[in-house]
Amino acid sequence: MDINRFHVAKSSELIGNVSEVLSVAQLAVVKFPASGGSSGLNSSLFLNISQYANRQLCSEGSDIAGAIMFHGTNTLEETAFGVDLTLNCSKPFIATGAMRPDTYVSPDGRSNFFQAVAAAVSPASRDRGGLIVFNDRITSIFYSTKTNANTPDTFKALEQGNLGAFLGGQPYYFFDPAYPTARPYFDVRNTTELPSVIILYGHQGFDASLMYAAVANGAKGLVILGPGAAQLSPSAKAAATDLFSKGIPTVSVPRPVTGSGMPDIYPGPVFYASYLGAEQARIVLQLAINAGYTLDQTRDLFEDPLRNAIYAPKINQGFYYTS
Structure with missing residues (x-):
């Protein structure tokens, strides 16, 4: 076990390690090019994800139930927030990732991945805006932030609280569906770059x-x-x-x-x-x-x-x- 080596799992490895997810949903995987870790990203990534999701997830007649984004945790909240404000449909968009490397004695990425998929296919996840699923908790992307540099329970909405939690592998929401107050929407279908x-x-x-x-x-x-x-x-x-x-x-x-x-x-x-x-x-x-x-x-x-x-x-x- 190498606790210092941060292995970036491929999608095939992630699904292979959590094969139970295939009993929950049919998965289609899309990889968006990125280099230098999540600290080296910029707004072009969330623009690309948003534009793709609006075409595939939000288009009329789409049979896709929801989408998840597996992302490095350093700037997960930024990419997720950008997608959330530019996604024009009520279907679930779920952001998740891993705080511990897959080589760790108790990696959290596998559980987060399974729970994110379970949340994405749940009808109860609709009409809430984007969600972050992490460490058995569900929070609103609009209000969530990374609160600890090291621990798995890092993503929290400290004032607004959790929207739900996972019980028996399924999401349980504490509130009826509602969007965050003052959450705007922006159309970026024709945008390739944002101003500084x-x-x-x-x-x-x-x-x-x-x-x-x-x-x-x-x-x-x-x-x-x-x-x-x-x-x-x-x-x-x-x-x-x-x-x-x-x-x-x-x-x-x-x-x-x-x-x-x-x-x-x-x-x-x-x-x-x-x-x-x-x-x-x-x-x-x-x-x-x-x-x-x-x-x-x-x-x-x-x-x-x-x-x-x-x-x-x-x-x-x-x-x-x-x-």
């Missing part, structure tokens, strides 16, 4: 010149992890205001793992990304810019659901608070 959006990390002494440097290097938008509830420094706010006047959007997300930024009651030059993480906000911003959204439309995309929930009742009652 750069993520910056906010901290004490943040150098706002990095924002201008990113734009000078070709960035069409910025995402900043702001301390606390996505709060930017005065210099970063000033730079965001200046860049807004030049047509460049800045989205701020909370630096803590959980929680949300608070949109201003009146729309401003900094857009707050609600409960999205930085990598998810980046993908939404890329897709919005690619779709030709104006700055106001982009702000509404990020802020309107939360702003309406927070401020609309208070305005109607004649009062509001912003902190």
Whole structure:
């Protein structure tokens, strides 16, 4: 047993090691070229997967029950999130992978693979948006993130919780089907490349010149992890205001793992990304810019659901608070 050698299993090996899966579903395997591990991927992968899935899975008359994506865990949530926002049908799309190598004493990839297939063919998995199946748990792709660099129970939706779990090899959902609040859809059937959006990390002494440097290097938008509830420094706010006047959007997300930024009651030059993480906000911003959204439309995309929930009742009652 070599616990340090990360063997990338071929699809034939995966199915051969989990032959029980053939009693659950008929499988068709499609391999999408990728190199350098999942850390070396870019948005072209999720565009290719989405376009293929829309043709084969979502086309009228398709007899395919669902699809699973077996992906390296370093950036699984990014590829899965991109596919989720661009898949135009109610059929299940399931993302899974493995934290432990197949040479380990107790590899998790085999169980995850079997459970992902079981979830994909289950009618109960429909009309929920994309799902991550990992370590006996089912979570929404829209809210899930990798929470631990090493342990098998890494993918979690910490605020929103699990949608279901596996019992006796079958998915059991705790809730009736529903899509995540504010989950958008983008048509990328004719898209081959997305615009550059750069993520910056906010901290004490943040150098706002990095924002201008990113734009000078070709960035069409910025995402900043702001301390606390996505709060930017005065210099970063000033730079965001200046860049807004030049047509460049800045989205701020909370630096803590959980929680949300608070949109201003009146729309401003900094857009707050609600409960999205930085990598998810980046993908939404890329897709919005690619779709030709104006700055106001982009702000509404990020802020309107939360702003309406927070401020609309208070305005109607004649009062509001912003902190």
